[in-house]
Amino acid sequence: MGTETALEQPDFRSRILRLAWPAIVENLLHTMVGIVDTAMVGRLGAAALAAVGLGNQINHLGLTIFSALATGSTALVARHIGAKEPERARDVARQSLVLGLFVSGTVMLIFLFTARGLLGLLFRRSEGLVLDSAAAYVRIVASAMILNYFLIVINAVLRGAGDTKTPMRITALVNVINIVGNAIFIYGLGPIPALGVAGAALSTAIAQACGGVLALRVLLSSPLLRISLRDSFKPDLTIIRRIANIGVPAGVEQGMLRVGQLFYTMIISSLGTVSYAAHQVALNAESLSFMPGAGFAVAATTLVGQNLGAGLPDDAQRAGRITRNMGMLVMSAMGVVFFLIPGPIVRIFSSDPEVIALAVVCLRLVAIAQPSLAAWMILAGGLRGAGDTRAIMKMVMLSFLGVRVGLAYLLALRLGLGLTGAWIAMVADLFLRSFLIQWRFSRGEWKYVKV
Secondary structure, three states, X not given: OOOOOOOOHHHHHHHHHHHXXXXXXXXXXXXXXXXXXXXXXXXXXXXXXXXXXXHHHHHHHHHHHHHHXXXXXXXXXXXXXXXXXXXXXXXXXXXXXXXXXXXXXXXXXXXXXXXHHHHHHHOOOOOHHHHHHHHHHHHHHHOOHHHHHHHHHHHHHHHHOOXXXXXXXXXXXXXXXXXXXXXXXXXXXXXXXXOOHHHHHHHHHHHHHHHHHHHHHHHHHOOOOOOOOOOOOOOOHHHHHHHHHHHHHHHHHHHHHHHHXXXXXXXXXXXXXXXXHHHHHHHHHHHHHHHHHHHHHHHHHHHHHHHHHOOOHHHHHHHHHHHHHHHHHHHHHHHHHHHXXXXXHHOOOOOOHHHHHHHHHHHHHHHHOHHHHHHHHHHHHHHHHHOOHHHHHHHHHHHHHXXXXXXXXXXXXXXXXXXXXXXXXXXXXXXXXXXXXXXXXXXXXXXXXXX
């Protein structure tokens, strides 16, 4: 590789950090607002908490579709920015909005008119009043779904262009609006009555709508991706097909993850209340390590896509490798903490001695797999930046569905190892996915994927 095109390693590291830290903060904000949301709704009682939880299960189906399309937008924008083709990047951004208007509008109508039926079908054992409340929650949140799509996809477009700070700032504002809205609409303030679960939905819808409007305003004024409302927004099937070719496999991958997680959760829930509670506690504790992993994955997506667009496939591979090494270092350090002092961490989430004892074992197990989790998250981000989402989909199908679910059933239920067996299966899944993703990345076939 010629010295005139290759970036020096310190340059890569500084670029990686500039891209990663805002994404890490953004993920931290998402995590914190989720905790605050749960605490504020939880004060209304178990029924309200269950209603919001069930409602979000439906809403997440829509978010899975939006995130999949956003993956295609990020990869294509990164390619064109790297190739110094800003006009083609703008074309992708415009068509992402056009495609999203149709998709999010369709999802919105489905949720508005079938929320109660969907909830009744999926959660038929839940109480009728809880399902009614959950359906109202889904309908209110769905009313802002088009603007929420704009929020998701425009943030994805900006990341593809190398701007991770703006999505962080928008997310911070959305979270503040959501928390303030919760305080006003859930509990009531002055002339505004206490709306309970409906109030939680209203604050979420208002926050997402504000975020969508703000993101659209940023896109219209971006110096790199300046889009005018006077531009042509006529559907371009060629660009839409390119977005879908990357986004659809990403959506299938996320769908398989959700199905696999459902089966995995069913296995664990059959082990009893203490085991299931310990599983949730250990998952919440482990999720602390996801934030840096997700941040470095965003950096890998952007840098791989931009370097491929610039015609520098070797630099794209070096960027992915260095990003992986930096992320593995951070997450390995967290793994050491999980292994050495799991007790104080799990006690944040539970005070039950039985739950704590079992969760400690699980956290120590997954601590060993933190380097593997880092490699998977970050290199998968790199392959998404290259548009190689079909390979990721196949790995998830083999490892998550085949190994985690199948091995969990064998170890936890058939061999009687209980929750420990289920988490051994999780660790085996992470080791296998790490091996597969690193093998795929090192072979370099993703450098030649046409997007």
